[in-house]
Amino acid sequence: MNHMSASLKISNSSKFQVSEFILLGFPGIHSWQHWLSLPLALLYLSALAANTLILIIIWQNPSLQQPMYIFLGILCMVDMGLATTIVPKILAIFWFDAKVISLPECFAQIYAIHFFVGMESGILLCMAFDRYVAICHPLRYPSIVTSSLILKATLFMVLRNGLFVTPVPVLAAQRDYCSRNEIEHCLCSNLGVTSLACDDRRPNSICQLVLAWLGMGSDLSLIILSYILILYSVLRLNSAEAAAKALSTCSSHLTLILFFYTIVVVISVTHLTEMKATLIPVLLNVLHNIIPPSLNPIVYALQTKELRAAFQKVLFALTKEIRS
Structure with a gap:
């Protein structure tokens, strides 16, 4: 079946001449890309299992119902949402040849x-x-980082991102797709989709760049500022042991930050070059949406004493149940 001819509308009553897109998968490896479905499926299942386990552990252990772990629980839900947004469709492409996706x-x-x-x-x-706050203002920490603050911060992030990203798909929907409809990707990325438009797509590129800097750019700037202040506060401590203990509480968080933003920067740079439709950027784009959800719980479980102990307790209980 000719996907191209099947996806072009004959009627001129619609704004879109193209009624659907075809997701081709990874560029250059179409003949054997289905072999990647196994590691992707395993990563997805591990992401769902590990993040769900983290949420259960936090919920069942009153000692872990602290701001740091509550934020971790929210991050787990975000990670599962991100992975579920892309992986089921990618697996459907690889397993059932379900490459068609409606506008x-x-x-x-x-x-x-x-x-x-x-x-x-x-x-x-x-x-x-x-x-x-925990390191620089420890005495004021209970009065500053309250349940009310966590709720307000989370709601603010939901509203901010909900509003911030709206122009991206809206502008993409306003483009005129009148010829090609095959996307060299496993998912619908803004720049990948709008590259098929017959009219000017610069507004989409500019919009994505501006919103990225306003959103993630400001987040990263404030994160860097917070760690500069943390480092300054730690260096003022007279005890090397106290300084090491303070920094150890940040190690898992720093690991997540470095991985998340490094890949974001790499993907952004490749989109500004001629590498957009080649294997490496597309693969990085997919991995960026699945590896953090898989690794984040493991990083925290290995590097956080309280969470590691809770994990060991759960695993011991499961082992004991299996043996009995």
């Missing part, structure tokens, strides 16, 4: 991806603020 579904995916990525950035900022 509304495509634009909805663009919105969801940008929303969850923005939420992840925002929650990482909230966690950085939590660490700043």
Whole structure:
């Protein structure tokens, strides 16, 4: 079946001549890309299992119902949402050749991806603020980082990202798609979709760049500022042991930040070059949406004493149940 001819509308009554897009998958490896479905499926299942386990552990342990772990629980929900936005569709492409995606579904995916990525950035900022107050103002920490503040910060991030990312799919939907409809990607990315437009797509590129700097750019700037203040406060401590203990509470958070923003920068740079439709940027784009949800719980479980102990307790209980 010719996907191209099947996806062109004959009627001129619609603004769109193209009624659907075709997601081709990874550029240059179409013949064997289905072999990637196994590691992607395993990463997805591990992301769902690990994040769900983190949420259960936090919920069942009153000692873990502290601001740092509550923010971690919110991050777990964001991570599961991000992974679910893209992985089921990618697996459907690989397993069932379900490459067709309607325009509304495509634009909805663009919105969801940008929303969850923005939420992840925002929650990482909230966690950085939590660490700043805990280390720089420990006596005032209980009165500053309250349940009310956590709720307000989370709602603010939801509203901010919900509003911020709206122009991206709206502008993409306003483009005129009148010729090609095959996307060299596994998912609907804003720039990948609008590259098929017959009219000027510069507003989309400019909009994405501006919103990225206003959202994630401001988040990263404030995160860097918070860690500069943390480092300054730690260096003023007379005890090397106290300084090491203070910094150790930030290690897992720093690991997540470095990975998340490094890949964001790499993807942004590749979009400004001629590498947009090549394998590496597309693969990085997919991995950026699935690896953090898989690794974030593991990083925190390994590097946070309280969470590690809770994990060991759960695993011991499961082992004991299996043996009995």
